[in-house]
Amino acid sequence: LAKTTQPISMDSYEGQEVNITCSHNNIATNDYITWYQQFPSQGPRFIIQGYKTKVTNEVASLFIPADRKSSTLSLPRVSLSDTAVYYCLVASGYSSASKIIFGSGTRLSIRP
Amino acid sequence: EPEVTQTPSHQVTQMGQEVILRCVPISNHLYFYWYRQILGQKVEFLVSFYNNEISEKSEIFDDQFSVERPDGSNFTLKIRSTKLEDSAMYFCASSENRGGRAADTQYFGPGTRLTVL
Numbered sequence: 001l002a003k004t005t006q007p008i009s010m011d012s013y014e015g016q017e018v019n020i021t022c023s024h025n026n027i028a029t030n031d032y033i034t035w036y037q038q039f040p041s042q043g044p045r046f047i048i049q050g051y052k053t054k055v056t057n058e059v060a061s062l063f064i065p066a067d068r069k070s071s072t073l074s075l076p077r078v079s080l081s082d083t084a085v086y087y088c089l090v091a092s093g094y095s096s097a098s099k100i101i102f103g104s105g106t107r108l109s110i111r112p
Numbered sequence: 113e114p115e116v117t118q119t120p121s122h123q124v125t126q127m128g129q130e131v132i133l134r135c136v137p138i139s140n141h142l143y144f145y146w147y148r149q150i151l152g153q154k155v156e157f158l159v160s161f162y163n164n165e166i167s168e169k170s171e172i173f174d175d176q177f178s179v180e181r182p183d184g185s186n187f188t189l190k191i192r193s194t195k196l197e198d199s200a201m202y203f204c205a206s207s208e209n210r211g212g213r214a215a216d217t218q219y220f221g222p223g224t225r226l227t228v229l
Contacts, residue, residue: 032215043116043203043220044155087155093215100218102147102155 009107018075022088036087114138116221133189135204145205194228
């Protein structure tokens, strides 16, 4: 399993773009990169998933360089409600479901 | 938008008692999961379930835990004899059947907060 490393915490202000980078040096060919968001006392919520280059949805963008050893979650124009813990997961497209490992995540705090 | 639901939202029990946590996964999903999160700690995988049997379980999921899909909609986690250290948030999740691969998007419920006294 590819281990992920991401900052423990980040602070930003409303209206700013926030970029959270995750390192996954040992990512395997079949691995996908997935980001989840978790608010206090709630279950994790899927944000975005990608394999390479760039993926964008209505919530965020995910940038993955050619070597795939890192990825960056980009949240455009954050608001107070984006304050949460963000988890970067690397999981195989072929292994069983139990191989999803949640790390400590990045605690993002948005200030007015 | 379809969502995973869980009941109860909060369960308080005495040590040694049995508890059953209930989940209703998204209706067209076929893979189900239980996770737990002790306060302030990481989300930990407990068990995955497919086709009416356990697909995989972690070392946390010992003999005091069991899962069941008693009917076409509910998915339950039973803890036979609760211990103080079982106090945690328990999350149910489900995913579409694409072989239960780790890369499948999992949809989590709001959780049940279990407090063991």
